[in-house]
Amino acid sequence: MEVIIGILEEGLVYAIMALGVYITYRILDFPDLSVDGTFPLGSAIAAVLIVKGINPLLTLPIAFLAGGLSGILTGLIHVRLKVRDLLSGIIMMTALYSLNLRIAGSANLPIFSKSSIFDNPLLNRIIPDYFRPYLVLAILLIIAAIMKLILDIYLKTRSGYLLRAVGDNDTLVTSLAKDKGTVKIVGLAIANAYVALAGSIYAQMSGFFEVSTGTGTVVIGLASVIIGTNLFKRMPLRATTSVIIGSILYKACVAAAISFGMEARDLKLITSILFLLILVVSHDRKRRVKANA
Amino acid sequence: MKKIIAVILVMVFAAAIFGGCNKKDEGVVTIGIGQFAEHASLDNCREGFLAGLEEAGYKEGENLKVLVENASADTGTAAQIADNFISRKVDLICAIATPMAQSAYGAAKNTKIPVIFTAVTDPVIAELAKEDKTPTGNTTGTSDKLPVKEQLNMIRAILPEAKKIGIMYSTSEANSISAIEEYKSLAGNYGFEIVESGIATTADIPLAADNLLGKVDCISNLTDNTVVSSLPLILEKAAQRNIPVFGSEVEQVKIGCLAAEGLDYFDLGKQTGRMAAQVLKGERKASEMKYEIIEEASFYCNKAAADNLGITIPEDLVSEAKEVFNTIAE
Numbered sequence: 303m304e305v306i307i308g309i310l311e312e313g314l315v316y317a318i319m320a321l322g323v324y325i326t327y328r329i330l331d332f333p334d335l336s337v338d339g340t341f342p343l344g345s346a347i348a349a350v351l352i353v354k355g356i357n358p359l360l361t362l363p364i365a366f367l368a369g370g371l372s373g374i375l376t377g378l379i380h381v382r383l384k385v386r387d388l389l390s391g392i393i394m395m396t397a398l399y400s401l402n403l404r405i406a407g408s409a410n411l412p413i414f415s416k417s418s419i420f421d422n423p424l425l426n427r428i429i430p431d432y433f434r435p436y437l438v439l440a441i442l443l444i445i446a447a448i449m450k451l452i453l454d455i456y457l458k459t460r461s462g463y464l465l466r467a468v469g470d471n472d473t474l475v476t477s478l479a480k481d482k483g484t485v486k487i488v489g490l491a492i493a494n495a496y497v498a499l500a501g502s503i504y505a506q507m508s509g510f511f512e513v514s515t516g517t518g519t520v521v522i523g524l525a526s527v528i529i530g531t532n533l534f535k536r537m538p539l540r541a542t543t544s545v546i547i548g549s550i551l552y553k554a555c556v557a558a559a560i561s562f563g564m565e566a567r568d569l570k571l572i573t574s575i576l577f578l579l580i581l582v583v584s585h586d587r588k589r590r591v592k593a594n595a
Numbered sequence: 596m597k598k599i600i601a602v603i604l605v606m607v608f609a610a611a612i613f614g615g616c617n618k619k620d621e622g623v624v625t626i627g628i629g630q631f632a633e634h635a636s637l638d639n640c641r642e643g644f645l646a647g648l649e650e651a652g653y654k655e656g657e658n659l660k661v662l663v664e665n666a667s668a669d670t671g672t673a674a675q676i677a678d679n680f681i682s683r684k685v686d687l688i689c690a691i692a693t694p695m696a697q698s699a700y701g702a703a704k705n706t707k708i709p710v711i712f713t714a715v716t717d718p719v720i721a722e723l724a725k726e727d728k729t730p731t732g733n734t735t736g737t738s739d740k741l742p743v744k745e746q747l748n749m750i751r752a753i754l755p756e757a758k759k760i761g762i763m764y765s766t767s768e769a770n771s772i773s774a775i776e777e778y779k780s781l782a783g784n785y786g787f788e789i790v791e792s793g794i795a796t797t798a799d800i801p802l803a804a805d806n807l808l809g810k811v812d813c814i815s816n817l818t819d820n821t822v823v824s825s826l827p828l829i830l831e832k833a834a835q836r837n838i839p840v841f842g843s844e845v846e847q848v849k850i851g852c853l854a855a856e857g858l859d860y861f862d863l864g865k866q867t868g869r870m871a872a873q874v875l876k877g878e879r880k881a882s883e884m885k886y887e888i889i890e891e892a893s894f895y896c897n898k899a900a901a902d903n904l905g906i907t908i909p910e911d912l913v914s915e916a917k918e919v920f921n922t923i924a925e
Contacts, residue, residue, distance in 0.1 A: 305682040312678070399795065403766055410769035412697060412722035414704075415731055434705065509701035510722075512670040512694055513767045560679045565664065569672055583601050 307439055309557050313550030314442040315504050316522050318449050320530070320549045321542060322369075322496030323523030325453075328531060328541070330489045331469045335391030335520050336376045339398025340369045340494045342516035344501025346406040349413050349511035358419045361502050362445075369498020370491040372398065377487030395516075402513055411511040418506035438507060445503065449496065450542045456492070465489045497523075518570070525552045525577050532584030552576075624653060624687075624875055625660040627680035629699055631692035632668040632820045635846035639860035640691050640714050646861070647868020653875065668820055670694050677702035687711060687875055689867070690736075692820070693721050693770055700734050709874050709881035712736035713867040714860070716770035716818070718886050728885035735884040737867045739818065741843055742892035743777045745856035746815060747785040749894065750841055752909055753854060754813055759788050761811030763803060763829070765821040766793045774817045800825045804832045815841040816852065826850060839904050845895050851923040854896035854908060858889050859917070893917035 319341060326334040344365035351361045372394060380390040403409060417423065420438050429437055456462045467475050468485045475482045497519070505511045530548020531541055539547075559572045628644065630637055641663070645655060653659040662685065666673040677698040680688050688703060688710045690696040696712035700723055703710050713736050718724040723734055750760065762778060764771035775791055782789045792807045794800055800822070807814070814833060816822065822829070830851045833840045842852030844860060866887060873879045896908050897920040913919060 304684075308678045308682055408769050408772055409767040410693065410697070410721070412720075414697075414700065414722045507701075508674055508698065509704070510697045512697070514668075514670045514694075517669065518671060556675065557679070557682075560675060561683075569675070579603075 305557065305561070307435065309554050310550060311439050311442060311507070313553040314439070314446045314546070315500055315507060316526060316553065317446050317500075317546040317549035318503065319497045319500035319519060320523045320526035320545050321449060321453055322493040322500070323520065324527045324531075324541065324545045325465070325489055325493040325496070327524060327527055329457075329466055329469045330486060330493075332380075332387050332486065332490065333391065334376065334490060334493065335388065336372065336394035336398065336494065337391075337497050337520040337523055338516045338518070339395040339402065340372050340497040340516075341501040341504070341519040342402050342511070342513060343372060343398055343405070344369055344498030344503075345505035345511045345515060346402045346411070346501075346513075347498070348502035348505045349411040350406055352413045352416045352418065352506070353411065358417050358422060358506060361506075362419070362499060365502035366495045366499045369501075370495035372498065373490035373492070373494030374487055376494065377483075377490040380490075381483035381486055398516075399513070402516075406511050406513070409513045412509065413505070413511070414509040418509075419503070420506060442503070442507075446546060449499070450546060453492075453496075453542055454540060461485075461488065518573075521573060521577065522549075522552065525573070525580065528577075528584065529580050532580065535584075623658055623660050625662065625683070625685045626687045626689060626871070626875075627662045627664070627676075627683070627685040628689045629673065629676045629680065629691065629695045630663070630665045631673060631690075631695040632824075633665050634820060634823055636818060636823070636844055636860045637691050637714060639846070640864040640867070641689075643861035643864020643866075644689055644691075644713065644868040644871070645864075647865035647870075648872050648875075649868075650865070651869055651872030651876075653872055666695060670698070673698040674702070681706055681708060684708075687871055689713070689871060696723055696734075696736070697721055700732060703734075704732060707733070710734040710736075711867060711871045711874065711881065712886075713864060714739045714818075715886075716740055717773050720769065720773060724886050730882050730884065730886070733880070733882045735870065735881045735886050737863055737870070738886055738888045739858055739860070739863055740888055741774050741777070741817065742856050742858070743774065743781055745892045746841065746843070747778075747781055747787060749854060749856045749912065750787070750813065750815065751785045752912060753906065754839065757787070757812035759790050759811040759813075761790045761792065761807040761814045762817065763792045763794060763800070763807060763814070763822050764817055764819045766795055768819050768821065771817045771819040771822075778815070794821065797821055797825050800828060801832070804829050808833055808836050808838055811838070813839045813841060816843045816847055816855075818843050823847065826852075834903060837904055839900075839906060842895070845893075845918060848895040848897050848900075848918075849920055849924045851897060851900050853900045853904065853906065854894065854912075856892040856894055859893060863889055896920070897923065899923045 326332045347365045348361040376394045379385050464485045468482050472482045526549035530544035534544040664676040673695045681702050688699045690699040690712045692714045696715050699710045779789050790811050792803045794803045839853040842848045842855035844857035848855050874881050894916045895918050899922050
């Protein structure tokens, strides 16, 4: 039982991040590597604000905005300075490493003893003891559901339609007399806002900020998106729902690898093999190859 | 082909759900050792930990089952290792080095599983303990605080003329940053000035080393995981310029550092193992035990390194050395 709860918890936190990656990778067709920096950016902001005594719930919108800002910068580098998409992400990711250290003030900032969205006096008063083991999961479920719904609604707005159009057919956007660069920046802003939000939740769940937590975030995000959207391609599920399930399945795979006695040091290798398998199964690579040709 | 792979994937998913449900053997205690990174000091810590447990009557393979996982210096992996130990319901988690200890502590917070940490430089800053050394949760252990005072004193004795000590550290390791602060605050008392050089990854070391070696009279090491892993490279560059490098523990002296006032990590691990045994036997609760530190530093030196540099280590120091190496180990 603990195993399943653990997988669901981890999966849901990363699902919020994966929703962001879904926007950039699937909708905008933009491989945004800055995610490796924005995830710990959210963690750093949450940890610092909580140490300063700010209400933990407030750290979520603040991290969300900061992530958005970082996305805007990635977008500006790409659109205005005309740097290639992959490179703009790498530039932001590298810059954010130092920035995160600056924000947190140290490489490791614990918040075990402070209140968090999972553990605060108010919650402790109203939540009965028997529900405690499921509390984190329940809170995550609520946040993930809200964030998914917001994204669903947004994608149906005018701005959301334009976003999808840029990824599919950007001449259409130009013919509508819209600047596709601006649309891309908006997409990157929303995506990174989601990622930073996930980071801020993750810091509160694990109880500390550590500068290296971001490493590999983009891989988890991409794997979740690809697992989700491909596995449930033919099912009547919204893409956002598939991404959330994909993230949980991905975490389940990793947990399975560990419980089969795989050594932790092989984990990244397993991750990449799994990633490759899913790509092979889902045909995804062909689309990529054509798109790059 | 694709279908086969798809079937395999589904099986893996299914296994993930049912995996981890391990049966427990009667009379056998299961512990999980999570080690943050792989290098000699931490390895010694782990060996010492098992030796300490064995001394107290827990022998691996008889009444003790040990799961060892290494996070390869990745915090995400550390969290996963901790979660895995929790879901396998181990009787105790031994966490080696700060990020591992924090991950284990966070993961075990809502369970009854005690966490015994070791090689945590500052448990108070890491929020694993309060100012008075009492635990913040069901966790206790040992700290490997560097004997900075002794180290500075020793450098002064060996190099009476030296003025500037260079220290390289990685900006991502909290342990190192607090050690640097201590070096800076004490250096003045011994007439030294500290020149620090922060690096982000192993790849930065060659340039940083060249730059630092041009500015200092000697180098002193911390227990920084990234820097220690690249020590042979630093030693080689320092040897070219005839600049002595001081280590922070025995393994570093073995591979060519001139000398060190350091902790014996095996002893540190052993002390931790004894604490873990008390918890396992139910004699004491981790939540009621203060964390412990090894007070005494021991002197180590390497005569071959001294000969290469043309330095004579004062006889009174050598006579008190815990171990003197006559060769440089590869």
